[in-house]
Amino acid sequence: MDFEKISSIPPFSLGKEEKEKMLTKRLSELTEFHRKNCPEYGRMLKSIGYDEKEVRSYKDLPFLPVRLFKELDLKSVPEEEVVKTMTSSGTSGQAVSRIFLDKDTSANQQKTMVKIVSEFTGSSRMPMIIIDCPGVIKNRAMFSARGAGILGFSIFGSKRIYALDDDMKLDVGGLREFLEKYKGQKILLFGFTFMIWQFFYKELLRLKEEGITFDLSDGILIHGGGWKKLISEAVSHDRFHADLKDICGIEHIHDYYGMVEQTGCIYMECECGHLHSSIYSDIIIRRGSDFSEAPAGEPGIIQVVSTIPESYPGHSLLTEDEGVVLGEDDCPCGRKGKYVKILGRLKEAEIRGCSDTYAAK
Amino acid sequence: MPLSDDILKRVTFLVGSSDTVSRIGDVTGIEPFGEEVTEFLNDVSRELLKSPAAKGYPDVVTFGFWLRKASVNKLKERFVTDGRIRLGKGVVFHIAPSNVPVNFAYSLAAGLMTGNANVVRVPSKDFPQVRIITDALSSVLERYEELKPYVICVRYGRDSEINDAFSSVCDMRVVWGGDNTIAELRKSPLPPRSGEITFADRYSLAVIDSDSYMSAEDKDRIAQDFYNDTYLTDQNACTSPMIVVWTGSRISDSQEIFWGRLHTLVKEKYEFKPIQAVNKLTKSYLASCALDTGKISHEDNLLVRVEVNELTEKVIGYRDNSGFFFEYACSDIRELIPICNDKRCQTIGYIGDSSVFMPLIASKVKGIDRIVPVGRTMDFDLIWDGYDLPSVLTRTIAVE
Structure with a gap:
């Protein structure tokens, strides 16, 4: 089953059984493909005694911890076919993931993202405001997660501006001019959750006191990157929505969950505030005690599967995030598939022992 | 100052x-x-x-x-x-x-x-x-x-x-x-x-003579002792064995009983966080890429065993904590030289007879500071x- 065929199916159209059948076929094939083409992956599967005959569902397939992509160069295509290497944005000193893309995988990532996002924004392109600085994508050779997110979403923009300069200051004049020019049109805004709050919302708040306001009630905002920093500032999901609406009138706000290791298959927040898995991917919640699947309502470790990765063995991954499945096929928004809530990073364990752990501090 | x-x-x-x-x-x-x-x-x-x-x-x-x-x-x-x-x-x-x-x-x-x-x-x-x-x-x-x-x-x-x-x-x-x-x-x-x-940072091992183990009366006591040596400090003390080396003629029988009893105890007593499961899975996969590993037993996450077919100093770099053990079936105690010939090698916890280690010490290894029975690796002494x-x-x- 090739990806071409899968990508022709609308993203939120399959019910549980059909989706499971399709995923099981595609993901088993990918497992077999990577086993043959990525030597390290092959050794890993051998070490756990993997036997494809025992696989009844895609849920039975092995998963790799995402951290392995920081420790090893895992790829299933010859070096010369790699057209892009994506890296995760780690804080300085930390190792970063390296994801190797060939032409097909890279193209399929983009195609998939368009399909998913269009379900929320409509299929036509829009003037786009990127709430970040242009500097973040300058180095095209090494794509950071932030840069990759921006470039990925840029295909939805007919015209684009960066709202911030390289000192992270709001370009008030540029923004005003842009909004003037495209007045009455639907505008797409994109950025990272914390950046939006810190450098956009807070600046708009300050400008309001000076009597300068912006009307973004025709805007649709897509943001990702997680809530960790905002939670530490006591900014909840509801406050984020309410305060942004208050300051610039924006009402359509969609969070998304995604990672550089499975670019393309993002989980978009619907009108009901739920993150949805499309048919191209899925989330399985695993218990820490034995990696068995946790039922809806029980929080656990997030496993993600994606039908895209061919150039690297990243089709089934165990993240270090915690989440919970809220339901399947029955979200009031009408989209089929699982819908989930992300609870943040897994809590660190306080390991005893004689050697002090300096890195953690 | x-x-x-x-x-x-x-x-x-x-x-x-x-x-x-x-x-x-x-x-x-x-x-x-x-x-x-x-x-x-x-x-x-x-x-x-x-x-x-x-x-x-x-x-x-x-x-x-x-x-x-x-x-x-x-x-x-x-x-x-x-x-x-x-x-x-x-x-x-x-x-x-x-x-x-x-x-x-x-x-x-x-x-x-x-x-x-x-x-x-x-x-x-x-x-x-x-x-x-x-x-x-x-x-x-x-x-x-x-x-x-x-x-x-x-x-x-x-x-x-x-x-x-x-x-x-x-x-x-x-x-x-x-x-x-x-x-x-x-x-x-x-x-x-x-x-x-x-x-300084050290690592330790356990050596179990399978014949002594099989004839030992109180196997639950041994499980408790080994638990105290390892899980009690998240297997992260310098004295906690990172590898279990089996000797003698009844290795597979011993393994089954030893790990089985330990697992029961761990299930009962050990507090375990999901991130530890992710860490151990990561380590076992990394080990399988770098070492000559046999089977990795991972039926649940509390106890992960990685069989190695060869004892080399490379094994040391892949140690982890919270119930992550390398295992090796040994036929000659001198096979331990590569992992003991390192200044970081500290304690050998043993079941059996301590005199078997003399050839190892006689081989002039750089490591090994303590040889103590399983259950006593953590006992503090003025010789440390x-x-x-x-x-x-x-x-x-x-x-x-």
Whole structure:
């Protein structure tokens, strides 16, 4: 089953059984493909005694911890076919993931993202405001997660501006001019959750006191990157929505969950505030005690599967995030598939022992 | 950096005060295992063993027992033997590891028994055990006015100026906490005549003779012993075995029973967080790429076993904690040379006969400081990590 065929199916159209059948076929094939083409992956599967005959569902397939992509160069295509290497944005000193893309995988990532996002924004392109600085994508050779997110979403923009300069200051004049020019049109805004709050919302708040306001009630905002920093500032999901609406009138706000290791298959927040898995991917919640699947309502470790990765063995991954499945096929928004809530990073364990752990501090 | 008021203001005293510590330069070393110290420790032992608060902490109780007069006298018999005149070196500055609650107390007691005044930096984390022990010390010290400058426990954050100050007045510095902490403390100079004992990052192993194991009566006891050696400190103490080496003729029978019993116990007692499962899975996959591994048993995440077909020094780099064991079936004890020939190799916990290790030691390996039965790898002794503490913490007076 090739990806071409899968990508022709609308993203939120399959019910549980059909989706499971399709995923099981595609993901088993990918497992077999990577086993043959990525030597390290092959050794890993051998070490756990993997036997494809025992696989009844895609849920039975092995998963790799995402951290392995920081420790090893895992790829299933010859070096010369790699057209892009994506890296995760780690804080300085930390190792970063390296994801190797060939032409097909890279193209399929983009195609998939368009399909998913269009379900929320409509299929036509829009003037786009990127709430970040242009500097973040300058180095095209090494794509950071932030840069990759921006470039990925840029295909939805007919015209684009960066709202911030390289000192992270709001370009008030540029923004005003842009909004003037495209007045009455639907505008797409994109950025990272914390950046939006810190450098956009807070600046708009300050400008309001000076009597300068912006009307973004025709805007649709897509943001990702997680809530960790905002939670530490006591900014909840509801406050984020309410305060942004208050300051610039924006009402359509969609969070998304995604990672550089499975670019393309993002989980978009619907009108009901739920993150949805499309048919191209899925989330399985695993218990820490034995990696068995946790039922809806029980929080656990997030496993993600994606039908895209061919150039690297990243089709089934165990993240270090915690989440919970809220339901399947029955979200009031009408989209089929699982819908989930992300609870943040897994809590660190306080390991005893004689050697002090300096890195953690 | 002198012990100025400005520095002492940043120090919290759990035992003693800025007043006692500022006079520490005048304190002299005393006779090792002297009567007053022995009485003092015995009183501390009583205080701990009768304390309702201590009952919930087996590590505090064990420490209490170790301080009893009978136990200290036994140590005296072992270490005061040659008729030479010895005195404590003077002032010992101890840096305790941050994530083992009672280690600071053993370090302090060793310094005190050997006749020294002690300034002990306790873990920054607020373990209840630390408070129970320091409270007992303070209360008993009220009756031992003269010992007050000999028993000082302090707490402070990472502060190199305070490290400098205590280092500048000590005769010996005892640094626990591993390589990073040692590197940190080495930035603080010591006076010319002062010395240092460092407890660096180490790893340990277990060697089980399958025939001895199969004939052992109490296999549940062995499971408990091994649990104490490993899971009790998240298998992350320097003494916790990272690898289990099997010898003898009944290896597979032994493995099944040994791991089965251990697993039952772990399931019952061990507190386990999901991130530990992710860490162990990551490590086992990394090991499978880098080492000649056999089967990885991972039926549940509490206990992960990685069989290796060859014992090479590479195995050491893939060790993990929280119940992650390499396993090796061994037919000749000298197969252990590659993993013992490393200065970081510390303890061998064994089941069977300790004499089997003699050929290993005779092969002149760089490592192995302790060979103790399974269940006793954590037992503190005055010979630790290759150091004979009563000898290192005292000075010997030559009289002719």
